[in-house]
Amino acid sequence: RLVGSEMCIRDRFYRIISYRKKKCNATLKGSAIMIQKYVFGNPIATNAVVTEIKPTQEPLPFFTTDGNGTFTYSLSEEDIVYGLGEQIRGINKRGWQYVSWNYDNPNHHEDTRSLYGSHNFILIRGTKTFGAFFDYAGKMEFDIGYTKRNLMQIKAAKNDLTVYIITGENEKDIVKQFRKIIGKSYIPPLWAFGYGQSRWGYKTEQDIRDVAKQYKDAGVPLDSIYLDIDYMERYKDFTVDETRFPDLKGLAADMREQGIHLVPIIDAGVKIEDGYPVYEEGVQKNYFCKNAEGGDFVGAVWPGRVHFPDFLQPEARDWFGKKYAVLTEMGIDGFWNDMNEPAIFYTEDRLEDTCNKIKELTSGNMGIDEYFTFTGMVAGLNGNIGDYDKFYHNIDGQMVKHSEVHNLYGMNMTRSAFEALQEIRPEQRTLFFSRSSYVGAHRYGGIWQGDNKSWWSHILQSMQQLPALNMAGFLFTGCDTGGFGCDTTEDLMLRWLQYSLFTPLFRNHSADGTRQQELYQFDNFAATGEMIKIRYSLVPYLYSEFLKAALQDSMMFRPLAFDFPEDKMAQQVEDQLLLGNELMIAPIYHQNAQGRYVYLPEEMMLVRMKSHDHYETEILPQGHHYVAAALDELVFFIRNQKAIPFAAPAESTAKTDWNSVQLLGYAGASYELYTDDGISSNPESTLKISTLS
Ligand code: MIG
Numbered sequence: 113r114l115v116g117s118e119m120c121i122r123d124r125f126y127r128i129i130s131y132r133k134k135k136c137n138a139t140l141k142g143s144a145i146m147i148q149k150y151v152f153g154n155p156i157a158t159n160a161v162v163t164e165i166k167p168t169q170e171p172l173p174f175f176t177t178d179g180n181g182t183f184t185y186s187l188s189e190e191d192i193v194y195g196l197g198e199q200i201r202g203i204n205k206r207g208w209q210y211v212s213w214n215y216d217n218p219n220h221h222e223d224t225r226s227l228y229g230s231h232n233f234i235l236i237r238g239t240k241t242f243g244a245f246f247d248y249a250g251k252m253e254f255d256i257g258y259t260k261r262n263l264m265q266i267k268a269a270k271n272d273l274t275v276y277i278i279t280g281e282n283e284k285d286i287v288k289q290f291r292k293i294i295g296k297s298y299i300p301p302l303w304a305f306g307y308g309q310s311r312w313g314y315k316t317e318q319d320i321r322d323v324a325k326q327y328k329d330a331g332v333p334l335d336s337i338y339l340d341i342d343y344m345e346r347y348k349d350f351t352v353d354e355t356r357f358p359d360l361k362g363l364a365a366d367m368r369e370q371g372i373h374l375v376p377i378i379d380a381g382v383k384i385e386d387g388y389p390v391y392e393e394g395v396q397k398n399y400f401c402k403n404a405e406g407g408d409f410v411g412a413v414w415p416g417r418v419h420f421p422d423f424l425q426p427e428a429r430d431w432f433g434k435k436y437a438v439l440t441e442m443g444i445d446g447f448w449n450d451m452n453e454p455a456i457f458y459t460e461d462r463l464e465d466t467c468n469k470i471k472e473l474t475s476g477n478m479g480i481d482e483y484f485t486f487t488g489m490v491a492g493l494n495g496n497i498g499d500y501d502k503f504y505h506n507i508d509g510q511m512v513k514h515s516e517v518h519n520l521y522g523m524n525m526t527r528s529a530f531e532a533l534q535e536i537r538p539e540q541r542t543l544f545f546s547r548s549s550y551v552g553a554h555r556y557g558g559i560w561q562g563d564n565k566s567w568w569s570h571i572l573q574s575m576q577q578l579p580a581l582n583m584a585g586f587l588f589t590g591c592d593t594g595g596f597g598c599d600t601t602e603d604l605m606l607r608w609l610q611y612s613l614f615t616p617l618f619r620n621h622s623a624d625g626t627r628q629q630e631l632y633q634f635d636n637f638a639a640t641g642e643m644i645k646i647r648y649s650l651v652p653y654l655y656s657e658f659l660k661a662a663l664q665d666s667m668m669f670r671p672l673a674f675d676f677p678e679d680k681m682a683q684q685v686e687d688q689l690l691l692g693n694e695l696m697i698a699p700i701y702h703q704n705a706q707g708r709y710v711y712l713p714e715e716m717m718l719v720r721m722k723s724h725d726h727y728e729t730e731i732l733p734q735g736h737h738y739v740a741a742a743l744d745e746l747v748f749f750i751r752n753q754k755a756i757p758f759a760a761p762a763e764s765t766a767k768t769d770w771n772s773v774q775l776l777g778y779a780g781a782s783y784e785l786y787t788d789d790g791i792s793s794n795p796e797s798t799l800k801i802s803t804l805s
Pocket of ligand 1: 341
């Protein structure tokens, strides 16, 4: 039963939202705006902050610094440290050492220190509550009580950085102020909120048609199918393999008729091959990163030997970005940018050194020490940190070593695509998401959370990153549902869907060679299919809350403590999140669990749902509860006296029947629904706000 089903839409109630451009040059003491900028040495511009802020000469508060790039803060026992965006471990980052160094690590786990993105914003809550952003493009360490339990030591590789200190009324206010200075978050087209099927291994047009057909035949909605590197001709960007995809334009059109968008991948490295225009133009125009001798730097990735576009040069960005037109002309309106840390499998000179050393080691009788030297050298070829000292960017005529600006590379690749596409198809939004990022990249696209595994722990890991990513402006995000590497199982997929169906980016993706995990590969397609339909019922809510977060610089996903600051128990909850203003999610992420313990910081309505039209609700009081949930049963919570819009599921987001939207939740509650046309490049131009009651 839908509570409040006689809902009426007090419609055509538009409101103009005005964005006040504030000047941010006030001081920490007592004024409404509390952002201070401290400059150390000669920082390289990162473009993370877009608001003009006058640096202060006052000493840096809270931290002590050694003048050498190290900043120290004493943690009190009750302090919580939030932030760092895409990182491993918990919502509270205390107790580990993290390293901001964008890195391709598909094998990450608790012991890892670096992932695909670097987001150097932290929020300390406790004895003192404030935010700090360490704007630095190179390698940076965050030792948050790792070396010494109650000491936070933050260290930039060089003392050339800008530090922003942000104080405010509370955690949400601090985040809002930070978000204001880094610029508005990217808003994707509405169709990007649908379900997407992906796999590295769809090799032909027929593979794509089969995926579409399987979902269609089962009546399970689908909005996108992803094209991984196999659609290209020998992994060359902006080419299409003519034997395996003889008519991509025709395929895209057929798919679109079924409501499905094709989303091809673009890799950072450009294949070295005579006659390949992208390579030849890049060489001719000096658009590639250089080696120390001034030649074009060579690395090896999927296409074999490649050059890396120098995305830090505006002209190179413009040139590369315009190449996306090759695909948009075929009817493509979404992309994912990969390998842009950039990932490097090996460099030629290191490979040569390694081979020579191996010859030496194997010339005599190889002992155990030699054996380990040998295996270590081979394993150390991929992503070797030393290789990032071997190439250079041209920044305003200066040759800058890559390692000093490493974390900006992926962001500028996405910027290149975003800015060019604004020219190529100015009327409409294009879907973009990137693997690698830095603060500021949130203005140009979303990110996916990189290569994960079909591990139960990676459900939790993804969830714990969401609030930290939101703090840094990344709203359009999600993980490879079902897990990318390793073999998934049906129960893992079901539980994973029950989590991911709440994330803005909702894509099932897996690696070549792993067990196939399209939902029709499992016996219980009926149950997984129902989860997809529930997602489509939730699209109005998710899209509306996304728009609010993007337009108001707020967080869509929040730790419980952000809304219940006085609640000591809420501060410790690491596996539940508030979603928008109305929901709390508490996914199950243990195999064979038939339920879980949930902490309710206030009275809430528990919803158990096996399908969009088969569910039960129950009011639970504030406190701890064991909530049973069968494998095919989604559970979530509606906050006290709130309700959410809930639609009839559609085949695709384009077919969402907004008139079927009803309120689900507490009787008498109303909901403020944000909608727009879902596609115009300026979302505000068609924004509608209506109150549902
Ligand atoms: O080295 O394109 O993260 O999503 O399927 C692996 C193949 C390269 C890494 C991406 C993943 C993608 C894969 N890519």
